[in-house]
Amino acid sequence: MKLISNLFIPLLVLVVILYGAKKKINVYDSFVDGAKEGLPMVLNMFPPLLAMIFGINIFTNSGLINEVFTFLKPLFLLIHVPLEILPIAVMRPLSGSFGLALLNDMFTTYGADNYLSIMASIIQGSSDTTLYIITLYFGTIGIKKIKYALWAGLLADLATVILSLIIVPLFF
Amino acid sequence: MINKLWIFFIVVGSLYLIFNGKADVLNSQILSSGKTTLDLIIQIFPLLAIWLGIMNIAKQSGLLEKASNFISPFLSKIFPEIPKGHESLGLISSNIIANLFGLGNAATPFGLKAMESLQKLNKEKETASRSMITFLVINTCGVTLVPTTIISLRMMHDSTDPTSIVVPCIIVSFVSLIIGLIIDRLFARRYK
Incomplete structure (x- = not known):
């Protein structure tokens, strides 16, 4: 391979x-x-990417996410979803580097072969950064009205998380 | 949609930081995002230029058209709006193949060219076409045979079997791709 x-x-x-x-x-x-053609392409790419990174960085580094997770904890325990994978499941579509940093944290805390680490690896590995892809592709060609693109992308991401919860126990 | 999301990210994130007395964090986030973006662009640019060069050879020699004829029966089911033999089919398939082999860096230029090419078919230039969104969903599902970054991260953390995640990853991403395409189709029907 x-x-x-x-x-x-x-x-x-x-x-x-x-x-x-x-x-x-x-x-x-x-x-x-x-x-x-490379140069005009990156010049078109820069402004929308800058805007998105600007917004996402303020949001992801605000610490608000942790509050939301604490709030959601009882709900997730109720449906037997391990809470530890929640941050990566939520942040994966928003930021690729943030997702990878979370994965690195989990590997350090639990070890790479831990069940939760494996589940997080599979969530990270079977999806991509939806928001980045929308910004990069649509921003570069000048699309302003994205219609249902974000919803379709995010629902597919949700499907990835649910599938991981179902398939990982079958393998490990 | 993106507009509202952007306002939400900035206003909610900023207010939360300010009320927690962490205005310094907010300051550094605002000032550093330009550099973060520039670093990303500098990473993308050289590879983009190389692949655009290679792709132009494939386009002018007719190789791209040939490749698109080969896979178009399959892709035309997923993209009913693209005329048969159109160059975007070749670009889309190149993007999918590069992604399959875990070559995200090589896949992006193909993806960008595919989008440009779909834009030529698009009647309303500021609104995403149905084909564009379908192509986007395929990309957001991250279908890959070798999740290289994660395997190397697992190796870094002394995993006993770093590649054990490969098969479940393939299954999850393929099934989620099929679900994604179904969702996309349902949306497309509603928006007609």
């Missing part, structure tokens, strides 16, 4: 360049023209 993963990029690059050479296009010029 690791070998396939390591060979994927070099092989892809090689295939693309050889195919271009076979079709007799100027691959060098073509590469330069393509790379040129």
Whole structure:
């Protein structure tokens, strides 16, 4: 698996360049023209990302989240969801780096092979940062009305958490 | 939607910090977010430029179109609005494949190009099209065969079997992808 993963990029690059050479296009010029698009793209990317990181950082570092978790604790104990995975389940869609930091905390506290750590790993590994992806992709191409995109993304994230709660006990 | 969420994040976070006497934390958050964003952009930019270069070769040589013909029967079920053989299908499949192999950095440029290409098909330029949202849902489900970051984090913390999470991860992300696509389809019908 690791070998396939390591060979994927070099092989892809090689295939693309050889195919271009076979079709007799100027691959060098073509590469330069393509790379040129990078700068306007990051320039379009910067403002929406800045706005989102600005808002998310204030919110995630305010400490309010901890209060919310303390408040929700009895409810989660009632439906037999381990409370320890709650922070990662809630924060994962909002911030990738925050999720990873939480995972690192859990590994340090409980050890990497702990049941809760494994469950948190699987939640983190089977989803992506919904809010970041929406901001990055839609922001870069100038979409302002996102319609139901956020709801669809967040519901899929909720599905990931519920599935993890069901599937992890079957494996560990 | 994003507008309301943004106001909520900032107002609620700020007020909470101020009432807890942590105005200094708020100050540093406000001042540092520009640098955090710039660091992120600087990380993305070089790889983005390289992949845009490679992708342009694939596009001009016709390889992208060929690849899209190969997988379009499958993708056209998920994206009924994209015309057959359109370049966005090739870009979408490249993004999905790069994500599958855990190459998030390589997947992003494909994803951005795919979105640009979907924007060309979009009639209202400021409103997300149905195909765009479907593509977004596929990406937010984080379908991957090798969750590399987590495996390396587990190795760092001396896990006895760092890759034991791989199979459950694949199952969870694939099933959640299917659920995500169903949810997306239900929303799309309601919004018609």
